[in-house]
Amino acid sequence: MSTAAIIGGGNGGITLAKALDEHLDVVLIEPKDAFVHSVAALRGPVDQEWSSRSFFDYATLLTRGRVLRDRAVKADATGVSTAAGTRIDADYIVLATGSTYPYPAKYDLDDSTAVLAKLTTTHQALHETGSPVQDPGSGENSLPRQVPSRTLLTGYSPS
Secondary structure, rough: OOEEEOOOOHHHHHHHHHHHOOOOOOEEEOOOOOOEEEHHHHOOOOOHHHHHEEEEEEEOOOOOOOEEEEEEEEEEEEEEEEOOOOOOEOEEEEEEOOOOOOOOOOOOOHHHHHHHHHHHHHHHHHHHHHOOOEEEOOOOHHHHHHOOOOOOOOOOOOO
């Protein structure tokens, strides 16, 4: 059976890995332990219940293929080499390295437990300070429900 090495476990990488799983030997190379739904992640700092809902464990993604938790450091015509020294010989190589955004939309940590701890700290800091945080995507400001004693600004104009 042919092997497909997919570098990157974001939206494009997991969609392709899932689609090819029944047809090829799929190896998804991704350093993180869980897929992060970046739109849901934006709500995490203002609504702590959403923090854990933003993660989907890669261990349950593929039926036949596998997820290699590592970083690709070299891709050539015959395969991919990882930071840990693993070599994946592949008939097909897909670069699905995605994009980056600042925290909290994307995380600079590879372990979801560490990210949840960081989100908890952010959430606590927002509660303690009553910082003006607009809940992205919903058009609502969720802090007045959680910190009703604070006066919050919901918009900013430099003029």
